[in-house]
Amino acid sequence: MKTITSRDNAFYKELKALATSSQARRKAGQSLLDGVHLCQAWLDLRGAPVHCVVSEGVLANPEVDAVVRRCENLRAPVTVFPDALFAAISQVEHGINLAFIVATPRPAQPGALMQSAVLLDGVQDPGNVGSILRSAAAAGIKQVFCSAGTAFCWSPKVLRAAMGAHFVLEIFENVDLPQLVRDARVPVLATSGYAAERLYCLDLKRDVAWVLGHEGQGVSAEVLELATHRVAVPHAGKVESLNVAACAAVCFFEQLRQNQS
Structure with missing residues (x-):
């Protein structure tokens, strides 16, 4: 010492x-x-x-x-x-x-999406990013792909919010999300408050990739267009949308619920 x-x-x-x-x-x-x-x-x-x-x-x-x-x-x-x-x-x-x-772990990025994953498209708040990582790890998701506009996952604020989730995840940063979605071997579900499909109507008893977008603008138009499904989380009350980290937790644990039922 x-x-x-x-x-x-x-x-x-x-x-x-x-x-x-x-x-x-x-x-x-x-x-x-x-x-x-x-x-x-x-x-x-x-x-x-x-x-x-x-x-x-x-x-x-x-x-x-x-x-x-x-x-x-x-x-x-x-x-x-x-x-x-x-x-x-x-x-x-x-x-x-x-x-x-x-x-800082730097895993080699896989050639294509082959398993359940999270895609962060410009999520900028470190607290939201950390909460999403924590929920993903708790739900058994192993891979997280971040666009260039997403908060740096290994910043102190993200690390504190994730409470150790980083250490059981493979985190890839500065990823070309549109290309990743084009090459995906699993369905890609982009969240949107304006989508017609409802989360609880989907069959999630399989691997899927979840796309979560910027706190104000949501998922980019290009990625929305490429996604297999555009999905909304139904909610009651006079609020426009859920916080992105809350939305992520609902989606991940609905997938977990279906797979454990």
Whole structure:
């Protein structure tokens, strides 16, 4: 275990950049997992991090101590910072000052859609993206494809909202969604508040790909045109539409319900 106390330390500067800059994360090919839950989930599902960082003030916390010991057993480096320095790294208000640096997974994109998947077409809010990833993982969906306009899935806000779902998913970013839909080997269902087909009338006892669109504009016209079905989630009350993350959860779990019935 190493201790760093200087703001001018090169590693500290790199760590701070990872915490605050999406460009730095993309350039380094690394992500920062902030908090005990994400770190525990990474250890359970992916193994050792590239680096574990922790503040002095939480070393006596039993959960933190357990995580640090697991990292040391896996021969992952552990660095301790004074609480004041760690405060500039953590993005979690009133959180526990523990974080992992991990290599951002970059799975090879399959040639065609062959199984149930989620396609995010310009979903911009990180909280919505994280919630969709969490619902997809909970419903047993394994693959997520994101257009260039979708929020970066490995940003701190998306990671916190997804609560570890990233670690059981294959996530593909900057995907050409129209081409992916053209080549799909499974039905592609694009959600739209104006669609004639209703979710609960569809046979979902098979693999399907769900397309979810921008919070204001919805799924792009090109992808809507290419989709096998355009699907609406029926709702009562005088609201125009559901939040995209709520819509996603309803769709995923209707598919799960049908397959488990």
